[in-house]
Amino acid sequence: MKRFVSDTVGLYLDRRDTASIVKGCLSGRAGKDAVAKYEQALAGYIGTGYAVAVSSARCAFYLILGYMRTLCPGKYRPEIILSAYNFYAIPSIIEECGFVPRFIDADYRTLNLDHGVLEKNINENTAAVLATHAYGNPCDMGRIEEVAAEKGLFVIEDCAHALGAECGGRKVGSFGLGSFFSFGFSKLITTFQGGVLATNDRKLYEYAKAETGGMKRTSAFSVLKNTAVGLAAGLFTSPAVFSAFTFYPWYFLNRCIGRFVDRAVKGRTDDPGSSETFRRRITPFQALVGYMQLGKIDEIVRKRITYSRMLDAALAGAEGVSPAESVREEDCMNIYLYYAVKVKEKSKVRRELLDRGIDSREGYLKNCGFNEETGPVFENASRLEEEVIMLPNHSKYGEKDILDLTVRLTGFFGGPGR
Numbered sequence: 186m187k188r189f190v191s192d193t194v195g196l197y198l199d200r201r202d203t204a205s206i207v208k209g210c211l212s213g214r215a216g217k218d219a220v221a222k223y224e225q226a227l228a229g230y231i232g233t234g235y236a237v238a239v240s241s242a243r244c245a246f247y248l249i250l251g252y253m254r255t256l257c258p259g260k261y262r263p264e265i266i267l268s269a270y271n272f273y274a275i276p277s278i279i280e281e282c283g284f285v286p287r288f289i290d291a292d293y294r295t296l297n298l299d300h301g302v303l304e305k306n307i308n309e310n311t312a313a314v315l316a317t318h319a320y321g322n323p324c325d326m327g328r329i330e331e332v333a334a335e336k337g338l339f340v341i342e343d344c345a346h347a348l349g350a351e352c353g354g355r356k357v358g359s360f361g362l363g364s365f366f367s368f369g370f371s372k373l374i375t376t377f378q379g380g381v382l383a384t385n386d387r388k389l390y391e392y393a394k395a396e397t398g399g400m401k402r403t404s405a406f407s408v409l410k411n412t413a414v415g416l417a418a419g420l421f422t423s424p425a426v427f428s429a430f431t432f433y434p435w436y437f438l439n440r441c442i443g444r445f446v447d448r449a450v451k452g453r454t455d456d457p458g459s460s461e462t463f464r465r466r467i468t469p470f471q472a473l474v475g476y477m478q479l480g481k482i483d484e485i486v487r488k489r490i491t492y493s494r495m496l497d498a499a500l501a502g503a504e505g506v507s508p509a510e511s512v513r514e515e516d517c518m519n520i521y522l523y524y525a526v527k528v529k530e531k532s533k534v535r536r537e538l539l540d541r542g543i544d545s546r547e548g549y550l551k552n553c554g555f556n557e558e559t560g561p562v563f564e565n566a567s568r569l570e571e572e573v574i575m576l577p578n579h580s581k582y583g584e585k586d587i588l589d590l591t592v593r594l595t596g597f598f599g600g601p602g603r
């Protein structure tokens with residue numbers, strides 16, 4: 186029986202690419218050129234005037250906020266509106282940069298911020314709206330821009346999951362003051378950790394360039410370690426190796442000590458750390474790795490969309506499982522970095538799926554707006570934290586594999602194929 190892995194490393198280098206990277210690094214000419222070329226290609230792809238490559242999305246967000254702080258000196262405790270269903274490290278970066286996170290609830294259907302409650306949460310201290318395109322599903326940027334323009338707010342986009350996604354015919358990341366993307370291991374493409382700040386604002390670009398110039402470069406040890414981890418994880422989670430080998434120890438681990446693993450992961454996400462750990466410049470090696478993969482993005486995205494629509498069709502009408510919905514089907518393009526569905530009794534469903542050879546992953550956004558005194562004040566974010574899991578849809582699979590997967594999923598959940 187074929188086993189399906191939910192997540193793999195987003196590395197797409199063939200032998201020619203690898204040879205070029207090695208040659209570039211050995212010749213010593215890679216240096217500054219590689220980073221500049223990579224930044225230019227990224228800006229071209231996203232559709233912005235400028236891009237600044239850094240060590241992580243966190244670092245790029247930190248730079249955008251640092252710049253924004255210089256633009257609102259008069260505001261007392263300026264606030265940034267964001268979805269409570271968010272990545273654990275985001276609120277602490279906002280606080281560290283001198284802003285106050287103002288959470289609003291998520292939309293249970295789309296998993297993005299609830300556009301309906303945005304306006305009533307704006308007050309005289311609101312400085313910006315952070316639009317997080319959860320799992321690659323674009324927010325309604327037209328609506329957000331309209332409200333922001335009317336109230337004089339900045340718009341920032343968290344595109345960590347959304348490279349290639351579109352809204353109204355425009356790539357996400359090209360709206361507002363600035364945006365940030367992640368190239369961590371499981372992202373659409375990876376640079377063995379990395380991120381980029383994209384913007385059309387020349388002053389933000391100059392600020393980010395000047396700031397990154399003063400940062401330390403990611404150390405050779407870190408790059409080596411991340412490369413080794415990325416390559417090993419990529420191998421063990423490749424479809425063939427996972428099915429033939431990795432599944433068995435993974436199954437055993439999940440069956441016997443799954444709860445401890447979940448708790449350890451949760452412990453890590455409870456402590457976001459400080460910016461000291463992520464304020465780094467990218468290395469020319471990472472820039473080369475990123476550059477070599479940029480031309481492949483459209484094909485990767487095409488496959489993810491095709492596979493996710495096959496899953497949509499298979500699960501339509503199934504009971505107890507509902508996929509994330511698009512904000513506007515006609516002109517918003519979800520790139521499905523993850524195929525997110527909501528299920529009740531998440532742990533039980535995941536265990537039973539694993540028994541059928543289907544690995545799933547817990548949704549890794551959580552209810553960041555949870556308040557210890559008042560409880561789960563953000564009802565949808567809290568439900569999403571409880572219910573979201575991610576199913577296999579990645580582009581390293583072929584169409585035939587996904588067909589097999591849909592048959593097995595409909596056998597489990599029910600649906601038109603049963």
Ligand SMILES: Cc1ncc(COP(=O)(O)O)c(C=O)c1O
Binds near residue numbers: 379
């Ligand atoms: C929504 C979101 N924003 C930001 C980040 C931070 O990205 P990085 O790990 O590159 O700093 C992540 C990481 O996965 C994320 O999921």
